[in-house]
Amino acid sequence: MIEQLLSPDSPFARRFFFIARRFVAGERIADAIEAVRRINERGMTASLDFLGEDVRDRETATRTTDTYLAMLDAIASSGIRSNISVKLTAIGLLIDGDFALRNLERILERAGSSPDPFVRIDMEGSALTQSTLSIFEQAFAEHKNVGIVLQALLKRTPADVERAVELGARVRLCKGAYKEPSSIAFASMSEIRAQYLRLAELLLTRGTYPGIATHDRRLVAGVKEIVARHEIAPDRFEFQMLYGCRPELQRRIVAEGYNMRIYVPFGTHWAGYFYRRIAERRENALFALSSIFSR
Ligand SMILES: Cc1cc2nc3c(=O)[nH]c(=O)nc-3n(C[C@H](O)[C@H](O)[C@H](O)COP(=O)(O)OP(=O)(O)OC[C@H]3O[C@@H](n4cnc5c(N)ncnc54)[C@H](O)[C@@H]3O)c2cc1C
Numbered sequence: 001m002i003e004q005l006l007s008p009d010s011p012f013a014r015r016f017f018f019i020a021r022r023f024v025a026g027e028r029i030a031d032a033i034e035a036v037r038r039i040n041e042r043g044m045t046a047s048l049d050f051l052g053e054d055v056r057d058r059e060t061a062t063r064t065t066d067t068y069l070a071m072l073d074a075i076a077s078s079g080i081r082s083n084i085s086v087k088l089t090a091i092g093l094l095i096d097g098d099f100a101l102r103n104l105e106r107i108l109e110r111a112g113s114s115p116d117p118f119v120r121i122d123m124e125g126s127a128l129t130q131s132t133l134s135i136f137e138q139a140f141a142e143h144k145n146v147g148i149v150l151q152a153l154l155k156r157t158p159a160d161v162e163r164a165v166e167l168g169a170r171v172r173l174c175k176g177a178y179k180e181p182s183s184i185a186f187a188s189m190s191e192i193r194a195q196y197l198r199l200a201e202l203l204l205t206r207g208t209y210p211g212i213a214t215h216d217r218r219l220v221a222g223v224k225e226i227v228a229r230h231e232i233a234p235d236r237f238e239f240q241m242l243y244g245c246r247p248e249l250q251r252r253i254v255a256e257g258y259n260m261r262i263y264v265p266f267g268t269h270w271a272g273y274f275y276r277r278i279a280e281r282r283e284n285a286l287f288a289l290s291s292i293f294s295r
Pocket of ligand 1: 121122123124149151174175176177178213214215216217219240241242244245246262263280283284
């Protein structure tokens with residue numbers, strides 16, 4: 001229902017894009033490049049995401065892949081410091097796994113000659129965990145510039161982290177943004193945090209340049225404690241946060257000498273992403289409401 005209301009062509013969505021603007025850098029590549037330029041000026045790097053998911057036709061998936069190629073060219077010609085993040089359902093995973101893999105490989109080949117050649121595959125809901133990991137492994141066998149996201153809320157994730165460490169693949173660790181059944185996922189925040197810190201320690205001590213993706217002060221403090229205890233150099237990992245979320249915490253972490261990468265989504269298909277940000281945090285929902293009344 002909310003997705004229909006916020007579909008890119010709906011008059012409602014056009015009218016209310018200003019609310020999503022805190023979390024979405026804009027609708028065009030040029031908007032995203034400008035947003036990243038400002039992020040770079042604050043001493044942070046970025047990962048650009050062209051919004052879109054659950055694509056069900058080949059034409060749209062191919063167009064999305066072409067947009068990623070254009071983004072890579074724009075990143076290179078503008079000189080900004082950014083890599084890219086891709087959702088496999090945006091480039092055809094729900095249509096045909098081999099088709100999605102071919103699209104991913106086109107992106108990886110173009111990224112290979114970029115200043116930062118790294119491409120992150122975002123993780124989606126648990127129905128897609130296995131197929132996402134399988135496509136990732138097939139791509140990784142040929143292209144070492146690809147990495148994955150693993151979600152601390154899933155009970156299977158310790159085994160997936162072990163596998164990524166064995167492969168020497170880069171992992172972004174996050175809590176997980178999708179509602180999952182209790183048979184396969186932890187429901188309580190204390191269990192999710194405990195698993196997050198166990199997996200972060202594993203990745204920081206044995207993994208390859210992990211991305212510590214969270215806005216949770218307790219997790220940030222826990223990770224700093226792990227780093228200090230194992231005497232891990234600050235250039236061996238990076239913190240990651242979302243565009244528009246906790247900017248003051250982002251700045252403080254940079255001032256303390258850590259690497260910080262900001263995930264910067266842009267494009268017209270912002271509804272699903274925006275909805276997840278609003279649903280997961282009361283502060284975000286309050287921000288959206290206050291934007292409406294403060295115009
Ligand atoms: C860079 C990045 C990439 C991600 N990629 C994926 C992915 O591929 N797949 C996936 O499933 N999920 C992804 N996520 C989302 C992630 O899984 C969580 O849903 C999301 O980050 C919320 O969890 P959190 O750990 O940040 O803490 P939260 O539980 O959201 O927040 C912890 C505390 O932070 C504070 N806080 C959080 N946001 C705000 C705010 N806007 N304003 C004020 N205070 C705030 C609150 O006080 C709260 O108590 C990503 C997250 C990041 C940061």
